[in-house]
Amino acid sequence: MTGYGKGQTAHNGRQVTIEVKAVNHRFLDLNLKLPKGFLFLDDLIRKTLSKVISRGHLDVYVTYDNQSEDKGSYICNNQLGKDFYFLGELLSREIGIENDLTISSIMKAPDVLERVMPEENEEELKNLVVLSLASALTSLEEMRIAEGDEIKKDLALKLDILKKMRDEIESLSPKVTVDYKEKLTARISEYLAMPELDEQRIATEVALFADRSAIDEELTRLKSHFKQFDDLLVSEDPVGRKLDFLLQEINRETNTIGSKANFIEITNLVLKMKNEIEKIREQVQNIE
Structure with a gap:
């Protein structure tokens, strides 16, 4: 998620300012700019950031202003x-x-x-950096939380759309076999020009088709995936990667339904679902 945080700490005429700018990224990518004499704090800053943030591209700018009497x-x-x-x-x-x-x-x-420049007290500089970084991260987190709440609301709305389309497919699924039987009967009657047809053979063919085109299991798994998605949206833990994996499973079940159900209305719904899944996937990339 995107965000910006700034922290500033001063002591004995020395001031450290830290700015953190975050943009979306699949992994954690840190770009750190330090003033001269602060290189020894590079590892500390990186470890602190990685404990708080797991995904995103971060630009971190550290500036130092010495207004003390001993300023060189x-x-x-x-x-x-x-x-x-x-x-x-x-x-x-x-x-x-x-x-x-x-x-x-x-x-x-x-x-x-x-x-x-005078020789600086490294421990004093370290304390200034630690306090400024904590303040910057608090500010950044407040902005990210606000953005995260909006993203969650949007994802919940899109998930509701998927649920409704899944329910529509479930209500249409019994019609698939009926439609196939009618078409099969019409074709056989046309080709053979027979007023009387072998109902047993037609029933066997229809049963085989029904078995091949059954989507009950896929619909059940979709329902389970939607429930897991809902649970993750209210979780306090980082869920970005889990949501991404879950979307892959939802997309896979949707594709299977589309390939098995030879019924135009279901095909249209599957296409709409895939479009909605892609929108959700784009949003999930913004979640840590």
Whole structure:
């Protein structure tokens, strides 16, 4: 599921901000951006995230702001600054354009001015990160729960549609054999041009057809799968993968019904069910 969370913690003039952006993904995929000096916390952050979230692509941004009195100092590479100036002079004479380099522009050149940061207390940084990450995940979870509730409502509505179509198929299934018997009798009568037909033979053929086209077991299994789906929708545990597997079973039973029941009305219902199953499958990809 998608979501966004932000956490911020400050102590002794030092502030850590963590932003977590989540989008749908079949597996857990982490993209972590850390400031300089925070690499030692990479593993801690990843383990914390994986304990809370099992599916989704996460972009995690950690920023650090040191506003304490001991916030570092700057050193200037004088020789490098001189080199920039003299090279500028040389180039200006070569091409006949006035050298307009200023002290300000020279100091902005790469590596001329370098900030030297004080040695940080790793334990203090760790505490700031832990607190900020917990706050960000709480915020993210609130958004994900709200989205999850809406998805569950939508899935429940779509499942009700499947249940109704399954019940329609069940009510139509007795007509399949009757329809086959009528068509078989008409064909035999037409081909043989006989006013009297062998009812016993027709009954045998119809019985064989009824056995081949029986969908009672598939309908029963569908009913069971729907019940399991309902139960998973109210579960507090991560159910995304279970729902995905259950949908595969529902789709398989629906396909079997379509191949066995040689009846146009049932075929049309099966096609509608498959379309609805695909819609549900797309939504299930958003569930952890």
